[in-house]
Amino acid sequence: MTALLRAERVSKAFGGVQALSDCTVEVARGSITGLIGPNGSGKTTLFNIITGYERVDAGDVYAGDRKITNAPPERAFALGIGRTFQLTRIFPRLTVMENMLVAAQHRGVRRWHNPLARAGGQADRRRATELLEFTGIAGHAKALADTLSYGQRKLLELAYVLVADPEVVLLDEPAGGVNPSLIQHISARIGALNASGTTFLIVEHNMDFVMGLCDRVTVLDYGTVVASGPPEIIRNDPRVLDAYLGTTEEDDDAPDP
Amino acid sequence: MTPAAMTGPDPVTATGLLRRAAAWRGGGALVLLAAVALFPLVFTNALVTTIGVDTLIFVAAAAAWNIFSGYSGYISLGHAVFFGSGAYTVGIAARDWQLTGNSVFALLPLAAVVAAVVAVPFGLVALRVRRHTFVVVTIAVFFIFQLMAFNFSFTGGTTGVSSPFLAWNPGTYNDPFYYLALAIGVGTVGLSWLIRGSRFGLQLRAIRDDEDRARGLGVRTMRVKLAAFVISAFVTGLLGGLWFYFISQVLPQSGFDPQFDLSVALIAFFGGLGTVSGPVLGALVLIPAQQYLTEQFTNDYLSQIVLGSLFLGVILLLPRGVIPTSSEKITSWRARRSGRLAAAGAAGGAAAGAAGREDPR
Numbered sequence: 001m002t003a004l005l006r007a008e009r010v011s012k013a014f015g016g017v018q019a020l021s022d023c024t025v026e027v028a029r030g031s032i033t034g035l036i037g038p039n040g041s042g043k044t045t046l047f048n049i050i051t052g053y054e055r056v057d058a059g060d061v062y063a064g065d066r067k068i069t070n071a072p073p074e075r076a077f078a079l080g081i082g083r084t085f086q087l088t089r090i091f092p093r094l095t096v097m098e099n100m101l102v103a104a105q106h107r108g109v110r111r112w113h114n115p116l117a118r119a120g121g122q123a124d125r126r127r128a129t130e131l132l133e134f135t136g137i138a139g140h141a142k143a144l145a146d147t148l149s150y151g152q153r154k155l156l157e158l159a160y161v162l163v164a165d166p167e168v169v170l171l172d173e174p175a176g177g178v179n180p181s182l183i184q185h186i187s188a189r190i191g192a193l194n195a196s197g198t199t200f201l202i203v204e205h206n207m208d209f210v211m212g213l214c215d216r217v218t219v220l221d222y223g224t225v226v227a228s229g230p231p232e233i234i235r236n237d238p239r240v241l242d243a244y245l246g247t248t249e250e251d252d253d254a255p256d257p
Numbered sequence: 258m259t260p261a262a263m264t265g266p267d268p269v270t271a272t273g274l275l276r277r278a279a280a281w282r283g284g285g286a287l288v289l290l291a292a293v294a295l296f297p298l299v300f301t302n303a304l305v306t307t308i309g310v311d312t313l314i315f316v317a318a319a320a321a322w323n324i325f326s327g328y329s330g331y332i333s334l335g336h337a338v339f340f341g342s343g344a345y346t347v348g349i350a351a352r353d354w355q356l357t358g359n360s361v362f363a364l365l366p367l368a369a370v371v372a373a374v375v376a377v378p379f380g381l382v383a384l385r386v387r388r389h390t391f392v393v394v395t396i397a398v399f400f401i402f403q404l405m406a407f408n409f410s411f412t413g414g415t416t417g418v419s420s421p422f423l424a425w426n427p428g429t430y431n432d433p434f435y436y437l438a439l440a441i442g443v444g445t446v447g448l449s450w451l452i453r454g455s456r457f458g459l460q461l462r463a464i465r466d467d468e469d470r471a472r473g474l475g476v477r478t479m480r481v482k483l484a485a486f487v488i489s490a491f492v493t494g495l496l497g498g499l500w501f502y503f504i505s506q507v508l509p510q511s512g513f514d515p516q517f518d519l520s521v522a523l524i525a526f527f528g529g530l531g532t533v534s535g536p537v538l539g540a541l542v543l544i545p546a547q548q549y550l551t552e553q554f555t556n557d558y559l560s561q562i563v564l565g566s567l568f569l570g571v572i573l574l575l576p577r578g579v580i581p582t583s584s585e586k587i588t589s590w591r592a593r594r595s596g597r598l599a600a601a602g603a604a605g606g607a608a609a610g611a612a613g614r615e616d617p618r
Contacts, residue, residue, distance in 0.1 A: 073472040091466035102463045103474040107454050116451045119459040
């Protein structure tokens with residue numbers, strides 16, 4: 001069976017720096033795939049290439065059987081690939097509900113529509129409210145997004161990516177910079193979404209988060225895949241320990257739940 | 258917990274407040290519209306109604322500029338390209354086709370269409386770049402158009418184009434211009450209001466906040482920006498055509514006037530960038546003020562200095578414009594007042610709600 005999302009032998013250089021070289025990553029349908037590696041190993045670059053924010057130097061990206069190499073971001077999104085950013089990017093001067101509706105405009109797109117119709121029909125607003133309730137920020141729907149805390153912004157970004165029902169969601173450090181109880185909350189939400197059929201590709205430095213949630217983990221180092229497999233194999237792989245200079249081992253010292 | 262419990266203030270009161278605010282705004286707009294419509298009947302002096310026509314042209318021009326620049330955040334200092342294109346279009350057409358009488362007004366849609374057509378290649382080039390680079394590109398395109406008007410023979414070079422003699426009664430000469438400018442102004446503000454609440458407007462405002470993020474949520478940004486640019490140009494060209502008959506002459510430096518670019522931007526900034534009423538209020542205050550000062554001091558430079566100082570004062574005290582800053586003040590005053598009222602009654606319920614709340618911060 002072909003993977004839902006596949007980056008095949010992708011290479012990308014920025015000036016003299018080879019961010020990715022011959023990198024192949026697969027995301028199986030229905031999985032939560034983790035993407036780990038030290039800073040500068042090319043994780044975010046790979047995200048940017050899959051979602052059309054960067055162009056490849058070589059290699060291809062496939063969504064199912066369809067080749068989507070260098071498709072612009074709006075097309076990648078239309079094909080069912082949603083993403084969040086490492087440094088959360090929301091629309092600060094729109095309300096939380098308006099943030100949701102920007103993405104909702106592409107649900108059930110009709111060929112012809114009245115461009116001056118009010119933003120957000122009833123169905124869109126209902127779906128948006130459901131997702132805000134699901135992520136736990138529905139109480140802020142009418143507030144300007146600018147007034148949200150950092151953690152709430154992470155939740156809003158997750159919620160508005162989901163509003164268009166993407167097949168696969170790419171999360172760039174969903175647990176980065178948020179407090180432990182919120183990490184639990186985010187992790188539980190991702191698990192619940194996955195159970196209802198959404199596929200995830202997650203970049204994350206928090207090893208407990210990755211190992212607890214993902215059913216497959218790919219490790220990048222210097223833009224190349226050094227290992228790929230189930231979390232229990234990956235956490236003991238010497239190449240992975242080497243890439244992380246032993247930091248994984250320290251993480252492992254924490255008592256397992 | 259129920260969603261209603263999480264929305265904070267009592268929804269019934271909140272809706273009531275919103276409705277009352279909307280009623281006030283609607284009522285205010287109607288009163289203002291009636292006053293503006295009756296204005297030439299009360300003040301029949303041609304000098305006064307001339308200021309009225311100028312003001313209404315700028316109401317519409319600033320509202321049109323705001324539909325593009327205010328909502329998308331792309332600050333254009335090249336809208337005089339559309340104004341001049343509209344003026345020259347009717348000027349050249351009237352000269353070559355020798356139209357007279359009321360039939361000249363039939364040419365106005367042509368002015369709008371030509372300006373909109375000009376906006377397509379202009380936009381396709383300029384909208385590839387953002388922020389400061391975009392501003393610079395619009396200024397550059399503006400000067401290219403002014404130079405072309407100076408140098409082509411069909412534009413009349415430095416002597417420009419004059420309209421055929423319009424044999425209208427001098428006493429009521431201004432009236433058709435006044436009411437046409439008013440109609441265009443009302444139409445543009447109405448369009449601006451429709452766009453602001455529409456999905457198109459939401460996409461524009463998303464582009465203003467974070468264009469790349471908007472693309473990643475499926476917004477086809479080039480198409481959206483270009484559409485707003487063309488709509489804005491259409492109205493501006495229409496106004497240029499109207500202005501040509503009003504002045505009955507267009508010169509390269511008056512049709513393609515850098516002062517026009519600065520004025521529409523200043524008006525929108527003064528009133529409130531990206532708001533529906535801001536450009537209207539800005540033009541109603543600034544244009545008569547400018548004309549009044551020019552007449553008071555008879556020295557154009559002095560009035561410009563006074564106007565410039567006024568603008569600096571606004572930037573210092575109301576940096577986001579009069580409308581947004583004052584509406585914020587009113588909202589916070591209301592919130593404080595209703596907070597005091599609600600505090601006594603809701604203290605018990607709020608404590609109970611907070612305990613069961615899983616609200617991540």
